[in-house]
Each structure stands twice: as C-alpha cells, then as structure tokens.
Amino acid sequence: MKTSAEMTPSPKAVKQAIHWMLSLRESGDDPALSQRCDRWRKANQEHEQAWQRVISLHQDLDLRTIPGAGVALQTLETSQRRLHRRQALKLLGGAALVGSASWLAQDLESVSGLVSDYVTATGEIRTIGLPDGSLLQLNTRSAVDVAFTDHQRMIRLNHGELMLTCSPTPYQGRPLLVQTRDTLLEGFEGRFVVRQDDDCTRISVSQGRVAFQRPGSAGLQWISSGQDWRVDALSAERLEQVDMDAGAWTEGLIVTRNMRLADFLSQVNRYRHGYLSCSDEIADLRLSGVYRLEDPDQLLQLLPQALPVRLRRRTRWWIRLEPVA
Structure with a gap:
C-alpha cells in the first residue's frame, strides 16, 4: 500500500487544487473561502497531496503571469454557480482554462521530481550516467525512478520519454529493465527509446534488441534494431511506418x-x-x-x-x- 509520500494525485485532483489556489488569490482575504478550501483538503488524502504539489510549484512560479488566469477563474466561478459539480469539473478541464490550468499542469508534471529520482522541466533534455555504465537520456517533461539492486537494474518511466544506451558490460543475473504503465522491457546491448503517451507506450530500437511482455501474455516479444512498436493495456503492434525520428x-x-x-x-x-x-x-x-x-x-x-x-x-x-x- 502506498504511503502519503508515494501517492501521485490524479489530474482531476490537481486541477481542483489549481482552482482553489486561483480562487484564493483572486478573493484576497476571504475566511469563508479559506474554510471551504480547508474542508476540501481534509476530505481526501489525494486532495492534500495535490494541494502540496501546487503549493510547491507556486514557490517557483508567479501565477499572475499565467495567461488567461483571470478569465479562467471568472468562467469557473460562473460555471460552479450554474452547473452541477460534475459539469463544473468537466469545464475546468476544458478550453476555458487553456491559458491557465493547462499551462500550469504542464509544469506540475515537470516537477514530479518531488517523488521521482530524475526529472526534466519543459524544454530540458538531460543525460544521466548510470552505475553500470549505461547512459540514460530524458526528454522534456519526463520523470524516472532508478533502482539498482543485487538482483536487477530497474528504470521506471513515470511519464515522458527516455533513451537508454545499454552498458556493453554483461551483468549476469541482473537484467536491465524499463517499466512503463503498459509493459515491462528488458534491454540488451544497444540503444532504444521509450515514450509513455496518454494511451500507450511507444518503443523504438535503433541498435541491438529489446524484449518486452505483451499485455495478457506470459511470453516475451522481441524488438529488433530499426523496429517501432506501440503497446497499450490490451494489445501490442509493430508500426510499419512512423512519421517522426524517435531519437x-x-x-x-x-x-x-x-x-x-x-x-x-x-x-x-x-x-x-x-x-x-x-x-x-x-x-x-x-x-x-x-x-x-x-x-x-x-x-x-x-x-x-x-x-x-x-x-x-x-x-x-x-x-x-x-x-x-
């Protein structure tokens, strides 16, 4: 069971936290609004986790510079007066907040380093040398956890995209693994890219080969150099044509x-x-x-x-x- 520190709040909870922060900033000193916000935070552990995420980011960003924040807030408040709660939350995630909540949510994703070992901000590309000699590169807005033990070498892609250049040194009995939301991969000598999209994981091998487990199957599927695959919770398919160089x-x-x-x-x-x-x-x-x-x-x-x-x-x-x- 995850502890409070290990929890990752849902996008819905983060958007609600953004709304509360914008509301509190707009209202100035409103004790009644502050009390309602406190009740929302105490109602659910995930709410408090999302609130702390927003507060942490707020230390580095001035929300007054976010485009459209005033319009977004006014739209949200109007929607909450006129619509049911479920409808208001739907509007919160829609185009009305494109200029504020969506912009902020991008950076909230980037600072998931609060719970991840390595993280990149918007526009940042980072290179990390791993203890076994492998080279890990992170694309923009990415976050990973790295755990090397006596039994395995594990990289967990929490979100975003990575390129892994595997160490040529053999590590008998310690497989080099990459875990995503959709699958588990094992890398061998070579280089490959893994990107976690909203609905799938994309894998592109430029050198060597990679093994991964198909959803619902105990067997392994091999990906050879030059191949691209798409894997989701239900299926895996090789992509015969791709429209972008993955690496x-x-x-x-x-x-x-x-x-x-x-x-x-x-x-x-x-x-x-x-x-x-x-x-x-x-x-x-x-x-x-x-x-x-x-x-x-x-x-x-x-x-x-x-x-x-x-x-x-x-x-x-x-x-x-x-x-x-």
Whole structure:
C-alpha cells in the first residue's frame, strides 16, 4: 500500500487544487473561502497531496503571469454557480482554462521530481550516467525512478520519454529493465527509446534488441534494431511506418516524415509553455523536414514558409495556426 509520500494525485485532483489556489488569490482575504478550501483538503488524502504539489510549484512560479488566469477563474466561478459539480469539473478541464490550468499542469508534471529520482522541466533534455555504465537520456517533461539492486537494474518511466544506451558490460543475473504503465522491457546491448503517451507506450530500437511482455501474455516479444512498436493495456503492434525520428530529440531536433501538422504541433508543444493548436481545416497538412527544438517559437515562424498557414497570437503563450485567407 502506498504511503502519503508515494501517492501521485490524479489530474482531476490537481486541477481542483489549481482552482482553489486561483480562487484564493483572486478573493484576497476571504475566511469563508479559506474554510471551504480547508474542508476540501481534509476530505481526501489525494486532495492534500495535490494541494502540496501546487503549493510547491507556486514557490517557483508567479501565477499572475499565467495567461488567461483571470478569465479562467471568472468562467469557473460562473460555471460552479450554474452547473452541477460534475459539469463544473468537466469545464475546468476544458478550453476555458487553456491559458491557465493547462499551462500550469504542464509544469506540475515537470516537477514530479518531488517523488521521482530524475526529472526534466519543459524544454530540458538531460543525460544521466548510470552505475553500470549505461547512459540514460530524458526528454522534456519526463520523470524516472532508478533502482539498482543485487538482483536487477530497474528504470521506471513515470511519464515522458527516455533513451537508454545499454552498458556493453554483461551483468549476469541482473537484467536491465524499463517499466512503463503498459509493459515491462528488458534491454540488451544497444540503444532504444521509450515514450509513455496518454494511451500507450511507444518503443523504438535503433541498435541491438529489446524484449518486452505483451499485455495478457506470459511470453516475451522481441524488438529488433530499426523496429517501432506501440503497446497499450490490451494489445501490442509493430508500426510499419512512423512519421517522426524517435531519437532525434537527443540531438535537439525534430525530424518529420510526412507528418500531420496537428501531430507536429502536439510534439512541438511539449517543449514550450502555453497553448498551441491549429484549425481543423489545416490539421491534415503534411510536413517533412528537420527542425531545431532550442527555440520552439522561432521554429513556428518557419511554418508559413513551408505551408499555406498563418500564426495567430493572443498572448506570448497562446498560438493558433490558421489557413491563409
């Protein structure tokens, strides 16, 4: 059973905590609101855990700089007066809070290092040398736990993406394992990328080979060099074609091959704060090329040169691509 320190609050609880903090900031000194917030925190251990996460991040961020916070708060308060609680929580996770809660939630994810051994912030790529000589690289907004014992070498990917270059030194009886939400992998001499998306785990092997356990099966599936796989809670499938070089981020690049614009923007947005999207009319436009990730906003400036699109900005953080009129 997990202790309080080991608990990871759900996105729903984190969004509620964000709401309480925004409400308290907006109201100034409101004893009644403070009491209601205290009751919410005491009602559930997960609530208190989420609150502490938000408080910890708040020490490093000034919420007044978050775009759209005032509008989001006003919308939320109106919704709570007019809608049932379940409907209000649904609205809290919707577009009304794109400028505030979503932006903050990205950084809450990044600071999960409060309970993880290694973590990267938005836009950060980090390299870690492991005790066995293996090399671990973490992509933006990623977090892992590392546990090396007398019996095994375990890396738990809590969220985000990693590249693991396995040590060439044999470790008899101590397998090198990577655990995700969907599967357990064993790495051998070589290099591979593992990314945990919301609905699946993606595995790409560039050198050597990797074994993983199929969902619902006691047997192992081997992934050879040059192969890409998608694994979720119910199935595993080899991807015959991929639209992005899985390991290019280790070089600070995003390399696309006939990639949908909407999917490209989703990847770019992992390296920046704020909201980034495109209209449905241009979502299926295709991109192929090599782009540098060091300055995502400068990268976006290149898109109108390659596609019939224009950038529409509301704030520094809010960008939407639309078709050229």
